[in-house]
Amino acid sequence: MVSIIFDGTSSNTPALTWTRHCIRSNGVSADRISPEALIGPLVIVDIRQRAGADSDSGVTLEDLKSWESHHGRIASGAIVAMNSGWDAHVRTAKFRNSDDDGHLHFPGFHIEAAEFLLTEREVVGIAVDSLSLDVGSTKDFPVHTRWLGSNRWGLECIANLAELPPQGATIIVGGPKIAGASGGPSRVFALV
């Protein structure tokens, strides 16, 4: 068993686990996430090539179908992570990638992809190597609203996904154990 660790690139940009972030919710707080939901098979969807060419791209339903055509059905209890290569930009202006009008441009999950993982697969968490579960250009944060609103968790600002296989690793999310927390900095591990 080899451990690879990707709990964010630095203490200044730690990985962040959220449950009630950006949404109005009476749902579960981060400390109440079931421990069993914080450990599971890690599915990595690699969109680096597309994200490198288009900062507004994100994980689509087609990406998930393509992943499944190569690796089989996404397992029950899985955690699905976007590898957009965006962790390379952390602590630079490119990480937020704000344009002259203050609009942000970085990859995230598109709502159709999140909806599929929520309703068609039994995925417990999603993770991104960028600043936000939603694409940076969003106006209304549909993935935050829908995914976190379903009492599932999301993980932002993870790093080093390129060191891991598209499937076969186990992710362990040391999310915040602080009563009532909406989320917070997290130690994240992967075992392969």
Added chain:
Amino acid sequence: MVSIIFDGTSSNTPALTWTRHCIRSNGVSADRISPEALIGPLVIVDIRQRAGADSDSGVTLEDLKSWESHHGRIASGAIVAMNSGWDAHVRTAKFRNSDDDGHLHFPGFHIEAAEFLLTEREVVGIAVDSLSLDVGSTKDFPVHTRWLGSNRWGLECIANLAELPPQGATIIVGGPKIAGASGGPSRVFALV
């Protein structure tokens, strides 16, 4: 692989990882603990019978030698946990077990045991199922001073050790990833 989770018994008494707690130190903060030092083979020293009879008892050098005589030398990179059964008292007065003079009485590590793990074995962290790394009756917190002062970490208030074997489990400590933190609530997992 089966996961057993023991990240404290409740959000009100979470497991706590410390590095600079109770001591004056310019040492490593909790967020700077090497990820590799937060995962390792878990050694469990069972002193439940003695602690049940004597609240001032704790893990001794003899306990460690006895463990090694049964299970072999404590591995490099191991994490050594005290199972005193004290997690059963959490959220009751017995957990602190204050006497009429305000002195506390609960199990912890004795300094000779900590010293052995520090100088004779390459142990990276110690853990207790009670409120403190030191025994409750301490006046001067020698284990806090010596162990944490050596830039190693300690974990307090863990639970459910009785579900794990004396050796063979892997512990993963989701300690706080908060810049400059002396310590804080933690998600703790074991894989067996």
